[in-house]
Amino acid sequence: MTAAFMLSDLPEFFLHFLTLSLLSIGGAMSTAPEMHRLLVHDRGWLTDADFTTAIALAQAAPGPNVLFVPVLGFQVAGLPGAAAAFVGILLPSTLLSLGVSRWGSRRRDTPAVRAFTAGLAPVTVGLMFSSGWVLALPFVREPAHRVGGIVLIAATVVAMLRTRLAPIWLIALGAVAGALGWA
Amino acid sequence: MLALQGFGGVLAVAQRELVDRRGWLTREEFIAAYSLAQLLPGPNVVNLSLMLGDRFFGWRGAFAAISGMLLAPLVLVLVLAASYNRLSDYPLVAGALRGMGAVAAGLMLAMGFKMLGTLRRNPMGLVLCALLGLATLVAVAVLRVPLAWVVIGFGVFAWGLARWCLAQQERQP
Numbered sequence: 001m002t003a004a005f006m007l008s009d010l011p012e013f014f015l016h017f018l019t020l021s022l023l024s025i026g027g028a029m030s031t032a033p034e035m036h037r038l039l040v041h042d043r044g045w046l047t048d049a050d051f052t053t054a055i056a057l058a059q060a061a062p063g064p065n066v067l068f069v070p071v072l073g074f075q076v077a078g079l080p081g082a083a084a085a086f087v088g089i090l091l092p093s094t095l096l097s098l099g100v101s102r103w104g105s106r107r108r109d110t111p112a113v114r115a116f117t118a119g120l121a122p123v124t125v126g127l128m129f130s131s132g133w134v135l136a137l138p139f140v141r142e143p144a145h146r147v148g149g150i151v152l153i154a155a156t157v158v159a160m161l162r163t164r165l166a167p168i169w170l171i172a173l174g175a176v177a178g179a180l181g182w183a
Numbered sequence: 184m185l186a187l188q189g190f191g192g193v194l195a196v197a198q199r200e201l202v203d204r205r206g207w208l209t210r211e212e213f214i215a216a217y218s219l220a221q222l223l224p225g226p227n228v229v230n231l232s233l234m235l236g237d238r239f240f241g242w243r244g245a246f247a248a249i250s251g252m253l254l255a256p257l258v259l260v261l262v263l264a265a266s267y268n269r270l271s272d273y274p275l276v277a278g279a280l281r282g283m284g285a286v287a288a289g290l291m292l293a294m295g296f297k298m299l300g301t302l303r304r305n306p307m308g309l310v311l312c313a314l315l316g317l318a319t320l321v322a323v324a325v326l327r328v329p330l331a332w333v334v335i336g337f338g339v340f341a342w343g344l345a346r347w348c349l350a351q352q353e354r355q356p
Contacts, residue, residue, distance in 0.1 A: 063256020093225025126319025156289025178282020
């Protein structure tokens with residue numbers, strides 16, 4: 001059962017996303033539980049299924065995952081909702097990043113900034129492998145798609161390391177292979 | 184244009200274009216910018232494009248970079264949201280999505296392999312780097328610790344460790 005969203009709710013809605021923006025360390029997805037609490041649990045503007053669909057869609061579609069936020073806004077209040085949610089989630093974090101980035105590049109040679117760059121590099125590489133692993137897992141787990149999926153993943157890795165092919169061709173190839181039922 | 188290609192992996196596409204193909208950045212610079220983007224609040228790839236746009240073209244570049252990164256996919260995802268229920272019934276669409284998902288996984292892993300090379304010149308040395316990277320992998324992929332905790336926890340620890348290593352090296356040239 002969902003509750004009606006009034007236009008007078010829009011400022012509160014916007015403010016909520018502004019706050020979440022500064023909490024979204026590690027990406028907007030990390031604030032998804034908090035959004036779920038407001039939109040589904042507290043206010044009843046969306047159902048559980050609406051919420052899950054928004055996230056699945058944004059992950060399946062091209063572009064950054066943060067796009068699940070405007071989809072949620074769209075589901076709640078149409079285009080004004082999408083705009084309020086999207087500007088809200090991006091504005092504070094964007095201004096902060098811009099400030100910190102400029103501050104950091106002016107102090108590039110200080111020990112603190114050099115240590116930051118050196119120290120975080122292995123953690124970041126670890127995170128890249130983690131993301132790859134998490135994305136690959138559904139193919140390893142599902143026997144029906146295991147062989148095709150793993151072949152496609154391995155072929156992509158080899159193509160990226162050995163050739164200068166643009167990724168768009170690999171993605172197109174993946175779409176064709178998947179549509180033909182090979183993956 | 185970069186954004187529309189980035190099927191669940193804008194990052195891999197950005198790395199390919201900016202580092203491998205155009206040579207605007209070295210791998211070390213890319214990984215440093217991305218580490219920072221990850222630690223700050225906000226979507227990582229958005230932060231990354233913002234910083235790189237700002238570095239090369241000032242605030243106008245930053246603005247152009249995030250608009251480019253977000254607008255086309257935004258329109259697409261809203262159209263998809265409006266028509267989702269009908270689309271997901273076609274096995275052809277589901278299959279294509281699955282194939283693209285496998286390629287996205289491959290792109291991400293390949294980028295990890297490429298970035299391994301940057302660790303060779305790291306002041307902390309290879310062993311410590313490997314341990315930190317593996318610990319991160321286990322925490323995120325196996326134990327499923329929330330990303331924010333991993334980034335802050337390991338980040339602060341690694342920062343301290345790197346400071347200590349840099350100080351040691353300066354003491355004995």
